Amino acid sequence: KVFEFISSDSLLASVLPSIVVCIYLMAIFAGRRYMRDRAAWQWKKQLAVWNLCLSLFSFMGMIRMLPPLIHNMNTLSLRENMCGDPYGSFIAGSTGTWVQFFILSKFPYVSFVILALHIIL
Helix, strand or coil: CCCCCCCCCCHHHHHHHHHHHHHHHHHHHHHHHHHCCCCCCCCHHHHHHHHHHHHHHHHHHHHHHHHHHHHHHHHCCHHHHHHCCHHHHHHCHHHHHHHHHHHHCHHHHHHHHHHHHCCCC
């Protein structure tokens, strides 16, 4: 089953990644400016729980994505793996959904780093 959130032929599909990256960078710099004169939040327990959940999530993603990766490495050449169409070989289907989940899991992490630890850039 193919999970296609946005049709690859639409204008939004080509513009959305740039918009998301711009919002992401603005949030990083706005968060740094907001926290400049404030004390770091004491979220040790919350960060520990978040890291545990992120570790479990990453393990599930690895379990889900390892079989297609091994299959592609055994059946396709290095050139096909590196330069071929990722939609046809890796990004389509539930594996692509796990890739997207992994990417989206990075957004809350940056918020934790900015608010709790005062470190970034």
